[in-house]
Amino acid sequence: MSAAGERRWSEARIHRWLASRERPSLLDGSQGHDAAVLRRMQGRPVLCTDQVIEGVHAAVGTAPRLLGRKAVARTLSDLAACGASARAVLLALRLPRDWTDAAVRALIRGAWTEAERFGAELVGGDLALGVGPASAAVTALGELPGRGRPPGRDRARPGQVVLCTGPTGGSLLGRHLRIEPRLAAGRALREAGASAMIDVSDGLWLDASRLARASGVRLELSDPAIHRDAVRLARRTGRTPLAHALIDGEDHELLATLPRAAAMRVLAAGLPGARILGRVVRGEGVVVRDREGDRVPAPAQLGYLHGDC
Amino acid sequence: MSAAGERRWSEARIHRWLASRERPSLLDGSQGHDAAVLRRMQGRPVLCTDQVIEGVHAAVGTAPRLLGRKAVARTLSDLAACGASARAVLLALRLPRDWTDAAVRALIRGAWTEAERFGAELVGGDLALGVGPASAAVTALGELPGRGRPPGRDRARPGQVVLCTGPTGGSLLGRHLRIEPRLAAGRALREAGASAMIDVSDGLWLDASRLARASGVRLELSDPAIHRDAVRLARRTGRTPLAHALIDGEDHELLATLPRAAAMRVLAAGLPGARILGRVVRGEGVVVRDREGDRVPAPAQLGYLHGDC
Numbered sequence: 001m002s003a004a005g006e007r008r009w010s011e012a013r014i015h016r017w018l019a020s021r022e023r024p025s026l027l028d029g030s031q032g033h034d035a036a037v038l039r040r041m042q043g044r045p046v047l048c049t050d051q052v053i054e055g056v057h058a059a060v061g062t063a064p065r066l067l068g069r070k071a072v073a074r075t076l077s078d079l080a081a082c083g084a085s086a087r088a089v090l091l092a093l094r095l096p097r098d099w100t101d102a103a104v105r106a107l108i109r110g111a112w113t114e115a116e117r118f119g120a121e122l123v124g125g126d127l128a129l130g131v132g133p134a135s136a137a138v139t140a141l142g143e144l145p146g147r148g149r150p151p152g153r154d155r156a157r158p159g160q161v162v163l164c165t166g167p168t169g170g171s172l173l174g175r176h177l178r179i180e181p182r183l184a185a186g187r188a189l190r191e192a193g194a195s196a197m198i199d200v201s202d203g204l205w206l207d208a209s210r211l212a213r214a215s216g217v218r219l220e221l222s223d224p225a226i227h228r229d230a231v232r233l234a235r236r237t238g239r240t241p242l243a244h245a246l247i248d249g250e251d252h253e254l255l256a257t258l259p260r261a262a263a264m265r266v267l268a269a270g271l272p273g274a275r276i277l278g279r280v281v282r283g284e285g286v287v288v289r290d291r292e293g294d295r296v297p298a299p300a301q302l303g304y305l306h307g308d309c
Numbered sequence: 310m311s312a313a314g315e316r317r318w319s320e321a322r323i324h325r326w327l328a329s330r331e332r333p334s335l336l337d338g339s340q341g342h343d344a345a346v347l348r349r350m351q352g353r354p355v356l357c358t359d360q361v362i363e364g365v366h367a368a369v370g371t372a373p374r375l376l377g378r379k380a381v382a383r384t385l386s387d388l389a390a391c392g393a394s395a396r397a398v399l400l401a402l403r404l405p406r407d408w409t410d411a412a413v414r415a416l417i418r419g420a421w422t423e424a425e426r427f428g429a430e431l432v433g434g435d436l437a438l439g440v441g442p443a444s445a446a447v448t449a450l451g452e453l454p455g456r457g458r459p460p461g462r463d464r465a466r467p468g469q470v471v472l473c474t475g476p477t478g479g480s481l482l483g484r485h486l487r488i489e490p491r492l493a494a495g496r497a498l499r500e501a502g503a504s505a506m507i508d509v510s511d512g513l514w515l516d517a518s519r520l521a522r523a524s525g526v527r528l529e530l531s532d533p534a535i536h537r538d539a540v541r542l543a544r545r546t547g548r549t550p551l552a553h554a555l556i557d558g559e560d561h562e563l564l565a566t567l568p569r570a571a572a573m574r575v576l577a578a579g580l581p582g583a584r585i586l587g588r589v590v591r592g593e594g595v596v597v598r599d600r601e602g603d604r605v606p607a608p609a610q611l612g613y614l615h616g617d618c
Contacts (some may be wrong), residue, residue, distance in 0.1 A: 018434040019618055028353055030461025032523060034387035034452065034508055035357035037459045041524035047432060048344035049399040049448060078343035082475060090358040092446035094403070095615075129615040130362040132441020139358060139448035142344065150346045152339020190514040199343055214341065260505060306320040306404075306438040 002042055006100040011127050014104055024121040026088055026247060032256035036123040038088060038141075044150075046142035048078035054133035056306075057250075064103045064134075066177045068110030068182055071136040075179075076118055076181035076279040077252040080198040082150050084142030084191025086120035086183060092137040107136065156196035156215035156257040160280045163189070163263050166253040166273035168204050168232025169245035176250040185271055186254055194256040203303025205246045208255060208286045215257075218283030218303070226278045227251070242290060249304040315409040320436050321404045323413055333430040335397055345432040347397060347450075353459075355451035358386035363442035366559075367486060367528075373412045373443075377419030383424040383510070385427055385490035386561040390508040391459050392499025393451030395429035395492060401446040403439035416445065427492055428448040460498075465505035465524035469589040472572050473499070475562040475582035477513050478539025478554035485559040493579055495563055501575040503565040512612020514555045517564060517595045524566075525590030532600045534584055536560070550598060558613040 007013075029037030052071040054060045076086050091111050097105060105125070113120035120140065123235050132250055156162075165185045182199070186215070189197060196215060200207045204224060212219045230244035237244070257280050258266075266276060288296040316322075328341050338346030361380040363369045377400070385395050400420050413436070421431035429449065453459055465471075473496045474494045490506070498506060505524060509516045513533060527537060539553035546553070566589050569573075576583060597605040 023373050029355075029391065029459040030463045032463075033461045034390040034506075035393065035449075036353050037393070037453055038354045038356065038390055039536075040353050041350070044349050045347045045450065046338075047347065047397060047399055047448070047450060049401045049433060049435050049446070051401050051403060051435050051437045051446075053403055053437055056438055081343040082338065082346055084346070087554065090356055091449055092358045092401070094360060094362055094444055094446075103381050126360050126446070127356050127360055127364060128360045129365055129614055130442065131364055133439065135403055135439060135444070137358070137360075137403075137435070139356070139399055139401075140344075141354065141450075142355060150338040152342045154339045154341075178548060190508075197343075214339075256581035266494060273412055279420055306436055 006102060009095060009099050009101045009104040010096060013101055014127055017105060024123050027028040027123060038123065040142050043145040046079055046082050046084040046144050048075055048141065048181065049137060049139040050078060051135055053135040062131055062177065064107035065110035066135055067224060068107040069114045070177050070179060071138045072111045072114040073179035073181050075140040076139040076183060076194045077179060079140050079142035079200045080141065080181050080183045080186035081197045082144060083186045084144045086118045086140060086189065087143050088123045088141040089115045089120050090139045091122060091125035093127050094135045095127065096134060096206040097129060099134065118181060143160050148176055151197040153192050153196060153198055153211050153214035156211055156217050156280045158217055158280050158282050161256040161260045161263050161276045162219055162221060162278045162280060163256045163258065163274060164225065164253055164277045165271065167225035167227040168200060168251040168253055169227045169241065169248045170233040171229065171248055171250040173229045175229060179252045181252060182254045188271060189254065189256045189258065192258060193262040194258040196257040198255050200247045200251045200253045200255055201249045205286060206303025209302055211255065212284060212286055216303055218281050219286045220281055221278035221286065222289045224277055241284060246288060247299055247303055317406060318404060318410045318413040320411055323436055326414060327377050336432060347391045347432065350452050350561065352452040352454040355388055355393040356386055356448065358448040359387060360385040360444055360446045360448060362444040362564050369442055371486065373416035374419035376445055378423045379488060380447045380484050381420045381423040382488035384447040384449040386488060386490060386508045388449050388451035388493045389490050389495035390506045390563060391451065391453060392495045393453045394426050394496065395427045395448040395449060396452050397432045398424045399448045400431060400434035402436050403444045403520050404436065405443060406438060408443065421448065427490060438504050454610040460503050460506040462505060462507055462520050462523035465520055465526050465589045466589050467526055467589050470569045471523050471528055471530060471587045471589060472565045472567065472583060472584045473534065473562055473586045474580065476534035476536040477560040477562055478510060478550065478557045479534045479542040480538065480557055480559040482542055483536045484538060488561045490561060491563045492543045496592040497575055497580060498565045498567065501567060502571040503567040505563050509564055510559045512556045512611045514595060515612025519610055520564060521593060521595055521604060525589050528587060528592055530595065531598045532588035533586055540576050551605065555584040555597060556608055556612055585602050
């Protein structure tokens with residue numbers, strides 16, 4: 001990130017630059033304080049955290065703006081899986097010494113622009129020096145109205161249908177840096193009566209399996225929608241487009257279970273790209289059938305996991 | 310962290326272990342979901358984030374339990390500087406491949422034990438693989454009652470006294486891994502009318518300067534309380550104990566400004582270790598006098614800053 005003539009980043013300079021920003025409207029306390037005191041919320045607080053690490057979630061050398069954008073988008077996607085609205089984000093950065101001020105500002109700007117696109121504000125953070133590739137840990141605060149039980153992974157019920165908000169696979173071709181958190185879809189699905197939801201972060205098959213296990217049910221999926229990037233990627237890898245649609249991570253579409261009539265209503269009201277993928281039945285695990293109705297054998301590894309498996 | 314015969318960490322195994330924990334009482338949604346839906350809060354939400362990086366905030370090879378403890382304690386200290394109560398924490402871990410399951414569990418247990426010591430619960434997190442030393446980013450959610458303006462760095466007023474909750478210096482001898490977040494003191498000071506507060510994380514002189522600059526005032530400090538660790542450390546470094554008390558980071562005592570009568574009341578009510586260090590006057594910067602009343606020259610570097618200065 002460092003180039004001749006450009007200054008290496010300094011915590012003091014970045015703080016001065018941040019202090020010149022417009023004051024977040026959600027802030028009830030002083031700007032630039034140790035912690036951000038926010039205005040009272042009507043609904044329930046929803047919290048989640050996610051990271052982007054160079055060399056893991058993005059190639060080393062990825063534009064800092066895209067690192068910031070991705071870190072926020074991944075986190076907001078977790079709020080979407082609760083049907084929550086986004087309110088605030090915090091950004092903890094671990095940065096190598098040789099990044100420039102300009103690169104750090106670009107990352108932060110990428111983060112706050114992405115937050116603002118979904119109605120949230122960057123209200124706090126931390127900057128620290130660390131050996132090795134850069135990383136950004138984002139925490140999001142969301143808000144959930146009402147009093148009913150929010151969607152959870154453990155609430156898929158036999159008789160419901162399984163809905164996915166979009167086609168999957170091949171995100172590695174670039175879409176993984178431009179995740180679209182499905183916040184509006186998540187709210188619409190929760191309001192329509194979705195009892196279980198998950199965001200497809202580690203692969204459709206793996207995340208569907210997590211939902212099935214947590215709920216104690218089986219998911220039967222049929223002819224999943226294949227993203228055109230999965231078709232493109234399959235030409236290079238020799239795998240089938242369907243395999244990419246089932247196993248690739250970082251799509252961040254939502255997988256939801258809800259009564260069939262409710263699913264039809266929410267689709268009729270407009271949820272572009274969404275479709276019913278199958279149904280919830282008694283049993284365990286995930287069964288996938290292709291367009292011809294043939295059962296797809298489960299792959300050795302269902303999706304992406306960190307650490308040893 | 311890896312030893313012969315011990316298993317390297319896996320995200321799936323750590324998640325199973327976490328799922329076996331008692332359900333956090335603050336949780337209103339399902340456990341193990343993408344985001345944590347919490348019960349409604351009466352007061353205002355307060356958010357902050359802080360990190361512990363091996364090789365920066367703790368030596369590489371520090372016991373994982375102490376890394377987790379320190380990461381949470383640093384973050385809760387930021388809540389203390391608002392006079393808030395701690396409610397929930399989230400933990401984003403970046404871990405090298407060769408850590409063991411046992412080491413990761415020890416870090417997480419260190420974090421949640423520290424949170425529970427202050428009435429907060431670990432409600433969420435993220436585990437990711439990353440090259441280089443381990444790091445832990447913690448976000449804390451606090452709660453602030455009432456409607457008045459919370460303490461901020463920008464609200465020190467001429468005529469107030471400056472109070473510090475304890476002696477400083479020499480934390481490097483080990484206290485920096487066993488930070489005591491001054492949550493009770495922070496609440497007592499806020500209730501007594503402290504208008505400005507900061508936690509002394511990067512050094513008394515530096516953090517006092519931040520308070521002075523943000524408030525547009527001068528702080529006159531006299532004969533600061535010197536921790537016995539500052540005396541011990543001074544024997545090794547050849548600096549004076551006072552220099553260590555003024556410049557060393559990671560004490561995490563609170564520096565507060567409030568009317569003298571209010572400070573006397575809060576001291577009389579019991580705030581062990583706290584004392585009045587000086588006063589707020591018109592002007593700028595920080596002036597320090599030693600026990601003899603002689604002015605202490607400002608050091609070239611006031612305290613610890615990340616990145617180039």
